[in-house]
Amino acid sequence: MQQTARHLPAGERRAATVRTVVALAAEQNPGEITTAAIAERMNLSQAAIFRHFPSKDAIWQAVMEWVAERLLARLDEAAGGAATPLAALEAIFSAHIEFVAAHPGVPRMMFGELQRAEDTAGKRMARTLLARYDERLKSLITRAKETGEVDAAVDTATAAALFVGTIQGLVMQSLLSGAAPSLRSAAPGAFALYRRAIAAA
Amino acid sequence: MQQTARHLPAGERRAATVRTVVALAAEQNPGEITTAAIAERMNLSQAAIFRHFPSKDAIWQAVMEWVAERLLARLDEAAGGAATPLAALEAIFSAHIEFVAAHPGVPRMMFGELQRAEDTAGKRMARTLLARYDERLKSLITRAKETGEVDAAVDTATAAALFVGTIQGLVMQSLLSGAAPSLRSAAPGAFALYRRAIAAA
């Protein structure tokens, strides 16, 4: 990100480090991001990193916290402005796509953390994020059943899983093509199909 | 896998190595699988690995070839026995779920390879596999539109992406819970929703 601001206060340096990791994850395998690479991107010595984080795991934890806070805030904001539960689902869908289009490294980091064998802090944070996401989806789907927008015969948990899967399908397509714009343009069509899957007849 | 067969002929040792990597990927982050770990699992010295593969990249290439061959063969077999295009899609869905339930490391390896920054042989193989998969899906969906099973208004490419996404949603759920059985039990419900998304009214 910014290059030439030296001697940042600790809080800002931590924030800059997190932003740098998110940016690097958009370019390379998150598992292969080294502390040296992070430092180089910030025009800092590698040793400086460890003045602000006790370990590399702590960096990943901070990054996953950043993702959880920002993503959930945007989703809640999007859902809040919607008139009906189904409209809220669509708003969340768009907001999520917008978020990963702006930060292409995020889904890669999520998958990377979830795949870790050890039970790291970052992995727990990723799990928590997904659990909270799932909660919100299930709540909205339940309410949409009550308003009659979603078919009552549809299983709520399955519908929530398909919502996430629909996004993942788009993400995978963009991973293959390497293009972020395709994500945004393909999103409306994907949600239209998802709506068909759950909508009442 | 098997432990005590020493001095295997080269072909069998290569095959055993691939099987070992697939098994290890079910237990840990594929990116962290070392040649030492592979050798240890086979009760072999690490140096022996390099008598059969010129590099670690070559191992990954062989593994991805194994996956591509076996998976596509099973999918084609499943599709072949189906009466209609939509039935073929369902058979492919089941066969795919069965495959990843039997080899839980496979989706992790796929994602791991696709995330690589460098253009490795394994990554190219993963890309090719997905492209072939996509082809088959689009062909079946097109034919299902002709028979009237699938709504002609549904976009073929989007429907193919949602098919893959539906499976990924299930895989992600099982990654979170760590349980393979949940994959198999949740699959029929997930396909039922997918069918609703694309079926003709």
Next chain:
DNA sequence: AAAGTAAGTGAGTAGTCACTCACTTTTAGA
């Protein structure tokens, strides 16, 4: 301007990684 403190650095360390090589053991064919 002096001094205390926070931020940053150069030069390390121990450990791990993929990969090599001179050498030994096993297998298979005549």
Next chain:
DNA sequence: TCTAAAAGTGAGTGACTACTCACTTACTTT
């Protein structure tokens, strides 16, 4: 039964990794 080739090994190597530490530089407060 002998032998050559194939399969496997022990002991390395250089490159890279997260992390440390004694020391320096910059900022802030008085």
